[in-house]
Amino acid sequence: MYGAIEAGGTKFVCAVSNEALEVVERVSIPTETPEVTMQAVYNFFDQYELVSMGVGSFGPIDVNEASATYGYITSTPKLKWQHVNVLGMLKEHYDIPISWTTDVNAAAYGELTFGAAKGKQSCVYLTIGTGVGGGAVVNGQLLQGFGHPEMGHIHIKRLENDAFEGVCPFHNDCVEGLVAGPALEKRTGKKGIEVKANDEVWQIQAHYIAQALMNYTLILSPEIIILGGGVMHQKQLFPLIRQEFQKIVAEYVAYPDLDLYIVPTKLGDDSGIMGCLQLAKEVAGK
Known part of the structure; x- marks a missing residue:
């Protein structure tokens, strides 16, 4: 199974797919505090055996792999999410490859791949x-x-x-x-x-x-x-x-x-989640 998170300022859309990138299940989780929202994210994905994950997040975020704060949401207006190590939290919970980018980059990739x-x-x-x-x-x-x-x-x-x-x-x-x-x-x-x-x-x-x-x-x-x-x-x-x-x-x-x-x-509201699933597939080396 591949996992995908489209992390928005209002909601986190989480999905899992099979190898053909057909969505098996998806949920929408309100963006509350990092602790509350991330626990709900874990509760959803813990039901599945994931091969990899793709994450597209609201920002600004740190996408520079050489940076000490790579994987963080940085100077967002959402104060509770400022300087939160979202990628680090996911990696601590899941020992799998995870692709990390912005929500709009993920949407662009979804439209390029499928839309x-x-x-x-x-x-x-x-x-x-x-x-x-x-x-x-x-x-x-x-x-x-x-x-x-x-x-x-x-x-x-x-x-x-x-x-x-x-x-x-x-x-x-x-x-x-x-x-x-x-x-x-x-x-x-x-x-x-x-x-x-x-x-x-x-x-x-x-x-x-x-x-x-x-x-x-x-x-x-x-x-x-x-x-x-x-x-x-x-x-x-x-x-x-x-x-x-x-x-x-x-x-x-x-x-x-x-x-x-x-x-x-062409994909409407699915651009981001499909981009994340494609990134998950690629980071898994499939």
């Missing part, structure tokens, strides 16, 4: 919801080194008439500060699902998201960009983002057909 980017060697996955996070696969490998990408916090050029202060406590006018769910709610006074599809706020959202995608395109030149998260359930955003992207790139670089380049997830 919208299947058959490709590179992709960017961006989730836009309560926060904004991004993962990338380059030449078939997860993009991480000294640290990992924090794609949601690149700075964005504001529209001239946009006085909105942003919601990120670190950088007001980063992608997360301007387009995450809380920013949308603060701009409109409504939840995203309550905002009409023709509201002008979607054009603002699309412009800022397109700026971010242009930057990722110029730096990484991925074969495909996949957008997920609660905000992207607003399907009217996709054509608006493609239009804005085409406008601001201004034919400077080539990119694939936009309908095939900027796309929704």
